[in-house]
Amino acid sequence: MTNDLTLWGIGTSRTMRVHWMLIELGLEYEFHPIQSRSGETRTDGFKLLNPRHKIPVLRHRSLVLTESAAIINYLSDTVANPKSFYVPSEPNTRAKLSEWCYFIVSELDASSLYVVRRHDSLRQIYGHAPVAVESAKDYFLHNIESMAAPIGDREPYLFGELLSVADILLTTCLDWAATCGIHLPEIPARYRKRVALRPGYQAALKRNFVDYQDRS
Numbered sequence: 734m735t736n737d738l739t740l741w742g743i744g745t746s747r748t749m750r751v752h753w754m755l756i757e758l759g760l761e762y763e764f765h766p767i768q769s770r771s772g773e774t775r776t777d778g779f780k781l782l783n784p785r786h787k788i789p790v791l792r793h794r795s796l797v798l799t800e801s802a803a804i805i806n807y808l809s810d811t812v813a814n815p816k817s818f819y820v821p822s823e824p825n826t827r828a829k830l831s832e833w834c835y836f837i838v839s840e841l842d843a844s845s846l847y848v849v850r851r852h853d854s855l856r857q858i859y860g861h862a863p864v865a866v867e868s869a870k871d872y873f874l875h876n877i878e879s880m881a882a883p884i885g886d887r888e889p890y891l892f893g894e895l896l897s898v899a900d901i902l903l904t905t906c907l908d909w910a911a912t913c914g915i916h917l918p919e920i921p922a923r924y925r926k927r928v929a930l931r932p933g934y935q936a937a938l939k940r941n942f943v944d945y946q947d948r949s
Contacts, residue, residue: 736760736761736762736793737793737794738755738760738761738762738763738791738792738793739762739763739764739765739791739792740752740755740762740763740764740765740789740790740791740792741764741765741767741779741782741788741789741790741791742764742765742766742767742768742769742788742789742790743764743766743767743768743788743940743941743942743943744768744769744941744942744943745769745788745941746842746846746905746906746908746909747788747789747801747842747905748788748789748801748941749905749908749937749938749941749942750789750801750802750804750805750901750902750905751789751791751801751804751805752764752937752940752941753901753905753933753934753937753941754804754805754808754809754898754901755808756933756936756937756940757818757896757901757931757933758808758812758813758814758818760808760812764940766943767779767788768788769787769788770858774786774787774788782797782799783797783799785799787799789801789804791804791807793807802834802838802898802902805898805901805902806834806898809897809898817895818895818896818897819890819892819893819895819896819897821892829892830892830897830898830899833891833897833899833902833903834898834899834902836876836880837899837902837903837906838902840872840876841873841876841877841903841906841910842902842906842909844869844872845869845870845872845873845876846869846873846906846909846910846913848865848866848869849866849869849870849873849913850913852865852866852869853866853913870913870914870915873910873915874915874918877907877910877917877918877921878918880921881918881919881920881921882920884903884920884921884924885920885923885924888927889927889928890928891903896928896931900928903924904924904925904928904929904934907921907922907924907925908925911925
């Protein structure tokens with residue numbers, strides 16, 4: 734029984750977010766372990782799901798979603814138990830959660846880490862741009878250092894005792910940064926290690942990364 738949930742994609746920080754969220758929520762799901770730039774996202778069948786041929790893709794009954802942040806927020810809103818997962822109900826608390834999510838996705842993921850990925854590990858496709866790569870790493874560090882105090886203000890997670898979608902987004906970005914050789918400041922590094930102790934995180938690592946090794 735898979736709760737009519739099907740996920741496409743493994744092997745990236747963005748697919749990791751969705752596997753982790755599904756596992757944290759205790760949801761059974763079917764998944765297809767296709768990888769980016771493997772040709773598997775270029776098939777006619779997959780492009781019917783996502784014409785931009787990107788992973789992850791989640792199908793829940795008739796709904797198809799193609800952005801990792803949108804997927805995990807949807808699961809939080811529709812499936813998560815507020816007693817075990819942080820799901821704010823008031824406009825101001827929802828706004829604070831959204832603020833974290835938008836910051837992480839726009840400033841850390843898209844504006845920093847993906848620039849590094851495009852022009853370093855994918856340089857054969859997008860061109861080698863060492864100045865852009867170093868600038869993107871510096872920009873990531875500027876942002877994460879600016880947010881170090883708020884990250885450390887409430888423990889163990891960003892909103893206290895319960896994990897949230899913002900924690901999933903942030904931790905996957907911190908993991909991604911570490912694989913890029915970015916030395917994390919002390920507070921975010923401690924936060925990352927703390928969150929990584931969760932059984933759901935460990936299970937998602939093994940499911941998402943076929944070459945999984947201890948990443949601590």
